[in-house]
Amino acid sequence: MxxxxxxxxxxxxxxxxxxxxxxxxxxxxxxxxxxxxxxxxxxxxxxxxxxxxxxxxxxxxxxxxxxxxxxxxxxxxxxxxxxxxxxxxxxxxxxxxxxxxxxxxxxxxxxxxxxxxxxxxxxxxxxxxxxxxxxxxxxxxxxxxxxxxxxxxxxxxxxxxxxxxxxxxxxxxxxxxxxxxxxxxxxxxxxxxxxxxxxxxxxxxxxxxxxxxxxxxxxxxxxxxxxxxxxxxxxxxVKPIAEREVLIVQPNAPLEFRDGRNPAEEIRNLMTRIDTMTEIALKQNPVDLVVLPESGIPFFTTHDTEVTRYSRIYWHQFESLMAILSLRHGTNVFYNELDADVVPTAMPGRISRRDVRMYNSSVLMNPNGERRNSYQKVFLLIFGEYMPFEWMYALSGQTGQFAPGTSLALIPYYEPRKNSTSQTKDLHWEDTMVMGPGGVREYYSKDKVEEKTLGSFLPLICYEVIISEYVRKFQGDPDFIVNVTNDKWYGNSVESYQHHTLGRLRAIEFRKWIVRSTNSGTSVFTDHLGRNIDNDFTPIETTAVIRKKVQVIPGEMTFYRLYGNLxxxxxxxxxxxxxxxxxxxxx
Structure with missing residues (x-):
């Protein structure tokens, strides 16, 4: 009262x-x-x-x-x-x-x-x-x-x-x-x-x-x-020392299936959509790097281990498709996945559910279709990826129980294949029904190139990009910053624009370009002055591709990177x- x-x-x-x-x-x-x-x-x-x-x-x-x-x-x-x-x-x-x-x-x-x-x-x-x-x-x-x-x-x-x-x-x-x-x-x-x-x-x-x-x-x-x-x-x-052609694929992947949709059918449609979007975008114009967003392929991993098989998150068709995308176009593919390992205190030779740690992970596959470096998300999202108290998990079956990553290493990427594939018939998603990852790599074995590091980028997942004190902890001189995120949880709201704008200052603090790849919008490229290139944002809650030439700005440790908030x-x-x-x- x-x-x-x-x-x-x-x-x-x-x-x-x-x-x-x-x-x-x-x-x-x-x-x-x-x-x-x-x-x-x-x-x-x-x-x-x-x-x-x-x-x-x-x-x-x-x-x-x-x-x-x-x-x-x-x-x-x-x-x-x-x-x-x-x-x-x-x-x-x-x-x-x-x-x-x-x-x-x-x-x-x-x-x-x-x-x-x-x-x-x-x-x-x-x-x-x-x-x-x-x-x-x-x-x-x-x-x-x-x-x-x-x-x-x-x-x-x-x-x-x-x-x-x-x-x-x-x-x-x-x-x-x-x-x-x-x-x-x-x-x-x-x-x-x-x-x-x-x-x-x-x-x-x-x-x-x-x-x-x-x-x-x-x-x-x-x-x-x-x-x-x-x-x-x-x-x-400042003149850039190089330019990298980057393609963002925004697949608008589903979040969950509580509305009665058939999960298997939706995942098949998603895989076909990503396959088709990438092929059309790269048929005549190859790129140095393809970036898929956070949850671009939800629920699965390409990391084939005893733990991921036990957890039923490894899916060979997912790995096969990522290998197809990289081998078919001779390019690097950076994508998001689940990953898992066991806690150090687990009993040797035995895996139990409570010993398994799950990670929100992003991985690079090189132009030869081989899985390379990965980055596990460090800053997890409350009420989505973890609960502040154990008893709260019983209130929501939707919330994940992820563990934070520990590595702050840059992700190397490699020289793309300069020639088009020697195969007269390219592989597609439907071929993964009968052809595993090894078969895909064997099919394109004549197109294999020598692995040469072209550069590296700084990987960030979701809202990590807006935490300036965290981002400056990364060591080394990246060519650019890649932020993969999934803003679909927030619907057709202003959140996606706010999220990007909060992270945009990292481009100025680092004097590096930012490649922002989202699941459902808004994807955009931002230069080292904090300007959104051509003001070209992808629409919200739709499928889209966007490609730009990302400039590699000469390495210089800015005042903020050196001294932070001094x-x-x-x-x-x-x-x-x-x-x-x-x-x-x-x-």
Whole structure:
């Protein structure tokens, strides 16, 4: 009842209005709408609530939860769809999970309000700096839904986005709140008039303060724009050392069969579809690499071991088709699969179900149809690939029980076959009914080429691409980044565009192209400046192919790859020390 009375009161109306300002304006600024003007006023809702409740810690916490829930509902409404479809939860379980995750995974809002209010009371001035360091702290040290930072929205501006090479999204968040608070102060004509008359005042002390504040805003803004422009020009002029022709096949594979479809028939149709799409795309124009998405062939593996056979995930026809695709066109094929091994503590010579570990894995097959390096997904998706608590698996039969991978190695790929196949009749999916992987390789044995490494790429599965701190752990100099994902769990929503945009900054941090291959859209190529090539996105929930020439940018360890979030830590540390001495001196 207290909540209802609050919501219908004047205070409640103002509060919900503030929540809405931040939630809606942030959403409008972000993909796919991408209206960046709104981002500069999106924090106003937070500023108003903090100012009205400064020092009232309990209210600030409640308001933080209000921001969390409404922000989550507007920007991440597709999480409910994921919980019901991906996790398999009924609605009466999905709703509390949605609300609970909204609070826990957006805890940055109450933390931001508390820290801002604390510093505002202790310091009493330098509010743009307080706003920027508070959001930086909140984004660093609280869990996120899919590490989503306000700086990702700022990066919709192509020039400002280039600063991510030094600061990642964190620094752009700090810049946004620094500028936004100054705009917030000037939101009323009366405030602007007061500022103007103070500047004209004969009181030199007031004049100095106004001039100092104005020059600070101008300097910081000029610094970010100038550095962004410099980096944009610098990297625009870098000549690639090579180009690789890459084909993305988007098969729109089914997720599950709870609607009554025949699984065997659907899988046969999927295999035929992939076979046909690839053949048509490559009949006259070969490529260096074919990329299939996450869950492009769900449920199976090409890794023939005692464990995978015991687990009934190895399927020889799957391996045969992948060999056909690579041998028929003499190219590398990168595809997603299941994989399995046993825990080290398992009894020797015996395999039991509880000893088997399953992995979300992606593998490269070379132009000779031979299985080579694989990468197992490290960051697993909660409520889809694992549950936070063992007892929760009983609530959803749809959720997988995957183990995280450990390797952070790049994936080598090899020189493609330069000549067309010597066979007068190519193999297709239907031939796998009677011909195993060994037979396929024997059929194309005359076309076998010497295995020569052409380069390597950095493999990422699903939302790993949006975790900047994780991606920089990979060692070596990749030619480009490959992100395979399956966004079909989220339906025809904005999630796919948001997912891509959150990961787009990795191209700037690494100064490498990104090949994004999705099961059902949106697949796209992004260059080392964070630009989507030709703005060519594949449609959502449909089959499609897309091919581009991916430029290999000369290897250079960028500042972010070398030092990570050093600048953000320095900024928080220096400001914290200055504020500590200032507060003590004026206490």
């Amino acid at each position: 207290k909540l209802v009375r609050f919501l219908i009161s004047r205070e409640g109306f103002i509060s919900v209005f503030c929540y809405t300002i931040t939630a809606v304006f942030s959403f409008l600024s972000f993909a796919p709408l991408s209206l960046p003007f709104f981002v500069w006023v999106a924090p106003f809702g937070l500023f108003i609530i903090e100012k009205r409740n400064r020092g009232d810690w309990k209210k600030l916490i409640y308001h933080g939860f209000g921001f969390s829930i409404l922000f989550y509902f507007v920007s991440f409404h597709w999480v409910y769809h994921m919980t019901t479809v991906f996790g398999g939860f009924d609605w009466y379980l999905a709703v509390p999970i949605f609300i609970g995750s909204a609070i826990l995974l957006n805890f940055k809002f109450p933390v931001y309000l508390l820290l801002f209010s604390f510093l505002a009371k202790r310091v009493g001035r330098f509010f743009p700096v307080i706003a920027s360091v508070s959001i930086l702290f909140a984004e660093f040290f609280t869990p996120q839904v899919f590490p989503w930072y306000f700086g990702n929205v700022v990066a919709e501006n192509q020039i400002l986005a280039q600063n991510a090479e030094y600061t990642s999204a964190y620094g752009l968040s700090a810049f946004l709140f620094f500028v936004s608070y100054y705009l917030f102060y000037l939101r009323k004509p009366r405030s602007f008039l007061r500022l103007f008359t103070s500047f004209l005042s004969k009181h030199k002390g007031i004049q100095k303060k106004i001039v100092f504040a104005g020059l600070g805003i101008i300097f910081v803004s000029a610094l970010f724009f100038a550095n962004g422009y410099y980096l944009f020009q610098k990297w625009s002029q 600048l953000s830590y320095l900024y928080m540390g220096i400001v914290g020390i200055v504020f500590l001495f200032y507060a003590k001196r004026n206490s």
